[in-house]
Amino acid sequence: MLAAVTRSPGVMAIDNVQEPGPPGPQDVIIRPEVVGICGSDLHVYSGDVGALSGARSFFPRVQGHEFSAVVEQVGQDCPGGIRAGDRVTVWPLHACGRCYPCRVGRANACVSLELVGIHRDGGLQQLLRVPASQVFGVGDLGPEPAAFVEPTSIAVHALDRAGIRAGQQVVILGAGPIGLATTLVATAAGARVMATDPVAARRDLALKLGAENVAWGSDAELLAAVAAWTRRQGPPRVIDTTGDPAALAQAAHMVSAAGRVVVVGMSAAAAPLRSGVFPEKEIDVVGSSCATAADFRAAVRLVRANREPVTALFSHRFPLARAREAIECVADATSGAVKVLITLASQE
Numbered sequence: 001m002l003a004a005v006t007r008s009p010g011v012m013a014i015d016n017v018q019e020p021g022p023p024g025p026q027d028v029i030i031r032p033e034v035v036g037i038c039g040s041d042l043h044v045y046s047g048d049v050g051a052l053s054g055a056r057s058f059f060p061r062v063q064g065h066e067f068s069a070v071v072e073q074v075g076q077d078c079p080g081g082i083r084a085g086d087r088v089t090v091w092p093l094h095a096c097g098r099c100y101p102c103r104v105g106r107a108n109a110c111v112s113l114e115l116v117g118i119h120r121d122g123g124l125q126q127l128l129r130v131p132a133s134q135v136f137g138v139g140d141l142g143p144e145p146a147a148f149v150e151p152t153s154i155a156v157h158a159l160d161r162a163g164i165r166a167g168q169q170v171v172i173l174g175a176g177p178i179g180l181a182t183t184l185v186a187t188a189a190g191a192r193v194m195a196t197d198p199v200a201a202r203r204d205l206a207l208k209l210g211a212e213n214v215a216w217g218s219d220a221e222l223l224a225a226v227a228a229w230t231r232r233q234g235p236p237r238v239i240d241t242t243g244d245p246a247a248l249a250q251a252a253h254m255v256s257a258a259g260r261v262v263v264v265g266m267s268a269a270a271a272p273l274r275s276g277v278f279p280e281k282e283i284d285v286v287g288s289s290c291a292t293a294a295d296f297r298a299a300v301r302l303v304r305a306n307r308e309p310v311t312a313l314f315s316h317r318f319p320l321a322r323a324r325e326a327i328e329c330v331a332d333a334t335s336g337a338v339k340v341l342i343t344l345a346s347q348e
């Protein structure tokens, strides 16, 4: 069978690889259909793994952690409810079950977590074996929106960390796929969203996904727009999805006193931040990592209920044979990429 193998940083090839064989008793064999490519894939592809948790061996690796698939074979001890032919998506998280975060019920922050498609082989291949507990049925959802469940689960978890309430104003920094998913989930929770992004087309998508307001400009212009929107109070919640360390300083500056900043975007760079802003405004700054199984379940529901607007995010499609071009498309700031998809199978 064929797989897109990232052999070393910047080197991806389509290889003939061994099929996974029969499933173990609690595993399923799935046939990936559509794989979404995101910034994390770019980090792995380029070898910039410092931005990802842990400095483990990444190569060679079959990437792809956001994907839809069809169940081919079900292990003999799998729970009922998963049948051959079902369309599913994969919760990519494997946690150790023993470390402090795992013991306090936060396996998504496990110190030795492994993600399918990053630390383990993922969806950019024709067949894949995964534990049955990692697959979530998506019903009649199409293969493309089903591939957007994983990024939506990241947004669900970020909003859980934000502790958002209906009617609350939230500024979402960045309107890439995660920022847009966060806009969708926040709006569905009844929050009022202002989204910021330098790219006009992304700001338009944010409006389409339910943002009340969008803004961009110089630092001062952006802060003025946020101040006007919040009647000079500052938003009680700011969610940074940019991965730009400068955005953290901006978030801490604009958030309301007693407010909360959630950092979702990853970066290996240091943030230029005046530490006095924490006690002066008594703000909470929290990180958000991956997603729990419950977040993932909620994401399936949200994507099923919003399949139309979600489809507007799919900007580019490539076949598996051109997987490398798909990654380069995400990396190219001039490509107009929002969510880039790789299509493996044609079954609908």
Ligand SMILES: [Zn+2]
Pocket (backbone or CB within 6 Å): 037, 038, 039, 040, 041, 065, 066, 151
């Ligand atoms: Zn991703």
Ligand SMILES: [Zn+2]
Pocket (backbone or CB within 6 Å): 095, 096, 097, 098, 099, 100, 101, 102, 107, 110, 111, 112, 113
């Ligand atoms: Zn753990």
